[in-house]
Amino acid sequence: xxxxxxxxxxxxxxxxxxxxxxxxxxxxxxxxxxxxxxxxxxxxxxxxxxxxxxxxxxxxxxxxxxxxxxxxxxxxxxxxxxxxxxxxxxxxxxxxxxxxxxxxxxxxxxxxxxxxxxxxxxxxxxxxxxxxxxxxxxx
Amino acid sequence: xxxxxxxxxxxxxxxxxxxxxxxxxxxxxxxxxxxxxxxxxxxxxxxxxxxxxxxxxxxxxxxxxxxxxxxxxxxxxxxxxxxxxxxxxxxxxxxxxxxxxxxxxxxxxxxxxxxxxxxxxxxxxxxxxxxxxxxxxxx
Amino acid sequence: xxxxxxxxxxxxxxxxxxxxxxxxxxxxxxxxxxxxxxxxxxxxxxxxxxxxxxxxxxxxxxxxxxxxxxxxxxxxxxxxxxxxxxxxxxxxxxxxxxxxxxxxxxxxxxxxxxxxxxxxxxxxxxxxxxxxxxxxxxx
Amino acid sequence: xxxxxxxxxxxxxxxxxxxxxxxxxxxxxxxxxxxxxxxxxxxxxxxxxxxxxxxxxxxxxxxxxxxxxxxxxxxxxxxxxxxxxxxxxxxxxxxxxxxxxxxxxxxxxxxxxxxxxxxxxxxxxxxxxxxxxxxxxxx
Numbered sequence: 001x002x003x004x005x006x007x008x009x010x011x012x013x014x015x016x017x018x019x020x021x022x023x024x025x026x027x028x029x030x031x032x033x034x035x036x037x038x039x040x041x042x043x044x045x046x047x048x049x050x051x052x053x054x055x056x057x058x059x060x061x062x063x064x065x066x067x068x069x070x071x072x073x074x075x076x077x078x079x080x081x082x083x084x085x086x087x088x089x090x091x092x093x094x095x096x097x098x099x100x101x102x103x104x105x106x107x108x109x110x111x112x113x114x115x116x117x118x119x120x121x122x123x124x125x126x127x128x129x130x131x132x133x134x135x136x137x138x139x
Numbered sequence: 140x141x142x143x144x145x146x147x148x149x150x151x152x153x154x155x156x157x158x159x160x161x162x163x164x165x166x167x168x169x170x171x172x173x174x175x176x177x178x179x180x181x182x183x184x185x186x187x188x189x190x191x192x193x194x195x196x197x198x199x200x201x202x203x204x205x206x207x208x209x210x211x212x213x214x215x216x217x218x219x220x221x222x223x224x225x226x227x228x229x230x231x232x233x234x235x236x237x238x239x240x241x242x243x244x245x246x247x248x249x250x251x252x253x254x255x256x257x258x259x260x261x262x263x264x265x266x267x268x269x270x271x272x273x274x275x276x277x278x
Numbered sequence: 279x280x281x282x283x284x285x286x287x288x289x290x291x292x293x294x295x296x297x298x299x300x301x302x303x304x305x306x307x308x309x310x311x312x313x314x315x316x317x318x319x320x321x322x323x324x325x326x327x328x329x330x331x332x333x334x335x336x337x338x339x340x341x342x343x344x345x346x347x348x349x350x351x352x353x354x355x356x357x358x359x360x361x362x363x364x365x366x367x368x369x370x371x372x373x374x375x376x377x378x379x380x381x382x383x384x385x386x387x388x389x390x391x392x393x394x395x396x397x398x399x400x401x402x403x404x405x406x407x408x409x410x411x412x413x414x415x416x417x
Numbered sequence: 418x419x420x421x422x423x424x425x426x427x428x429x430x431x432x433x434x435x436x437x438x439x440x441x442x443x444x445x446x447x448x449x450x451x452x453x454x455x456x457x458x459x460x461x462x463x464x465x466x467x468x469x470x471x472x473x474x475x476x477x478x479x480x481x482x483x484x485x486x487x488x489x490x491x492x493x494x495x496x497x498x499x500x501x502x503x504x505x506x507x508x509x510x511x512x513x514x515x516x517x518x519x520x521x522x523x524x525x526x527x528x529x530x531x532x533x534x535x536x537x538x539x540x541x542x543x544x545x546x547x548x549x550x551x552x553x554x555x556x
Contacts (some may be wrong), residue, residue, distance in 0.1 A: 013445045019295040024166035158434040168289045302444035
């Protein structure tokens with residue numbers, strides 16, 4: 001499977017009064033990493049992907065995360081992201097956040113390939129994942 | 140078990156370009172609800188709880204969430220939060236977010252009752268949960 | 279002028295490692311207060327206002343803020359918001375954030391009444407503010 | 418004056434339902450840029466600066482910003498940051514955010530060099546800015 005790896009520094013804005021990352025912000029980092037992986041695979045920007053495939057994106061339906069090591073202000077981390085499994089219209093993203101080479105946070109997100117529902121702009125309608133997307137993300 | 144229920148409106152700042160809640164922000168809402176439940180049970184503010192029990196708080200070690208219904212700008216939601224299970228030094232918080240009476244998001248967070256580690260301010264050291272906390276949250 | 283007053287508690291998620299509100303988050307609070315004032319004046323939700331008047335909203339073009347007193351975790355604050363001045367297609371919002379009755383943060387935002395530009399969805403095109411909006415916000 | 422320049426991409430998490438940057442998040446970007454400038458000048462991490470000089474940081478007391486061009490999802494921007502003026506215990510940071518070479522957002526932040534007040538951990542006490550800091554940021 002294709003993977004995306006990036007490094008990032010923990011900023012003041014990421015941290016809470018305990019001086020560590022406020023945990024919802026990890027998911028924001030993972031969301032960006034998911035987009036980066038798709039952009040890398042498809043050679044298009046996130047916005048272009050949505051237009052080209054006529055989807056609203058890949059909204060999340062399920063997430064599981066484990067927090068093993070606290071990460072603090074100014075820590076240098078790396079995030080490795082890959083698709084762990086494809087299904088007909090959903091897939092599992094796996095994110096591993098490392099600090100000093102050790103696994104600090106691990107998450108599995110289940111996302112669906114979806115359009116806006118024709119009858120209600122807030123609802124979503126799952127679509128089969130195009131084979132070329134599976135092929136390129138599996139490269 | 141004691142529970143905390145609150146209503147909240149979805150604000151512009153909660154939403155993403157698809158017009159729905161950016162999912163990491165649900166966890167921020169659940170974090171606030173966890174604190175509200177502890178404050179209700181113990182009759183102290185979050186800051187007082189930390190000082191009184193000499194803990195850094197109840198950092199998260201594991202979370203699982205399911206997203207069943209998209210929630211959009213200006214939706215009125217309610218969040219119901221309770222402890223699902225106590226263990227020696229950790230506990231499971233359950234959050235149910237409802238929209239128009241239907242379950243939209245459900246999360247189980249495992250949190251530990253923790254001090255700062257004496258040797259390293261970023262590390263945490265789990266502590267036994269005081270019996271009076273278990274009693275008051277189980278009321 | 280009509281004004282909107284609301285109280286709010288400072289949450290863990292609002293605060294930085296110094297234990298005080300991370301200052302960008304004040305502007306998020308003010309944005310919500312601006313919407314609340316419009317909703318109160320017009321008797322419509324924020325989303326309905328945009329649809330009814332066919333605007334993208336009231337994006338900001340200028341802001342000035344002063345931070346007089348730090349605000350910390352668990353502080354109870356109040357925010358008072360009003361239009362300080364109307365012009366043809368822009369207006370000044372004034373927000374006063376009080377802690378224990380003392381002015382802690384004051385901001386003046388200049389916002390425009392705007393549509394999406396017909397030639398470019400990211401650009402905006404200022405519109406004259408409807409007289410009924412001026413009348414209702416001046417009540 | 419020394420300046421810091423960095424590029425950044427606008428992420429999904431930065432944007433609001435209008436598809437443009439939610440304006441409070443610009444200030445979060447500027448806060449990071451301020452720290453980056455100090456780190457570049459002093460050759461220490463943000464956390465080390467606070468410890469070395471025994472300060473709580475450089476909290477903001479006044480900000481003024483102009484928003485000239487909307488910035489949308491996936492835009493590549495650059496941020497240039499420098500000290501515009503030093504005073505005894507405060508200084509003005511200037512941030513210029515460019516999109517396609519054009520000025521999109523400009524901000525001037527007045528910040529104080531401060532300790533925690535000895536009598537109240539939430540209050541701050543301004544300190545004279547050390548001459549070596551002025552020298553290194555003026556290089």
